[in-house]
Amino acid sequence: MTLRADARRNVEGIRRAALDVFRTGGLTTPMDEVARAAGVSKGTIYHRFGGRRGLIDAVVDELVAERIRAIVDEVEALDGPLPRFEAYLRGIWLLQFDEPAANDVLMRALPDSKPLSILCDQACEFALGLLRDAQAAGAIRPDLTPEDLTHLILERGTIARACPHQSRSDYDRRLGFTLRGLRPL
């Protein structure tokens, strides 16, 4: 069963508006704002997507999955466990700064939805591999646990969210301090 023409138009409009609004304001932006941006009423969004959660599911892939895949690709092209490990972390951390929405996803900030959790788990998985390799090579301190790693990403997320006033270059420079602290003594 296919949607009526106006409904199809609206679904697309809402998706595009959500993408736009979520990108700048994160996944918690009020639904009214999404509705306004899409030029429809809030009710239509609830009717079409069943609330915030469904809406997120509908845009999460375009929103962040490709960004994360890009980081992974970039890392795969590098040589050496330490550069790979550090490039990945830095990439994720910068993504968290650049895209509040991606950050929300990484932090499972919101109404957990299936595609969202899958994405997170894949990212974690990959990171753990990098950690293992870097530690095996003696390039990262051995007392850094997988939970620490998850935590490093989580905490960077809260920082990116809570301190939006810092410039990107300062943020980036400070990432260097943090990475430095993960090397062996």
Next chain:
Amino acid sequence: MTLRADARRNVEGIRRAALDVFRTGGLTTPMDEVARAAGVSKGTIYHRFGGRRGLIDAVVDELVAERIRAIVDEVEALDGPLPRFEAYLRGIWLLQFDEPAANDVLMRALPDSKPLSILCDQACEFALGLLRDAQAAGAIRPDLTPEDLTHLILERGTIARACPHQSRSDYDRRLGFTLRGLRPL
């Protein structure tokens, strides 16, 4: 002009309740909750303290000033720029973990009030002195700026607030990573 007996009783009760409630929930705890804890109505608090801000002013000293002073004293008793610097940071960071209210103060989370700002500024001042000494001794990387230092405290504050699930010992252990990243290369 002196307060009536019941009023005096209430003021004390409210102060004690605020201390208690703020300690566990931070300076943003709903006023209704403070009122309930004190066994009075919300209106009484507004009448007696003029709102959250006044209430904070009334308890901030007992709440955190003495804790910060304790850290300063402890640091003063140490020898060597690096131990002093690191002990101070660690002390503040642990305080942020232990006392959400202290954290709120440090982060100027709330209705700025005079005593609160003064407290923050004093703490910053002191920290900057420690930083200067540690850098002069070559024990801390020279590219760490005073703003970085402020930021390190601020961001630890958001972390302590946002990730209350981590155990104190994990939190503490991870502080070690961060400190390690501040040493020279």
Next chain:
DNA sequence: TAGCTTCTTGACCATGGAGTCAAGTACTGC
């Protein structure tokens, strides 16, 4: 204890956001 003054109460207003639904609008097939 009466009467005055201080104090407290809790119902009330405002804000801002989530989520719902009866009624009205617009598309589509015949």
Next chain:
DNA sequence: GCAGTACTTGACTCCATGGTCAAGAAGCTA
């Protein structure tokens, strides 16, 4: 172009919070 159904609307409810104030309760003084 009409009927019938799909779709949209926006006003509504609900909840949590900050904050106010007229009316009633309580303490104090003579």
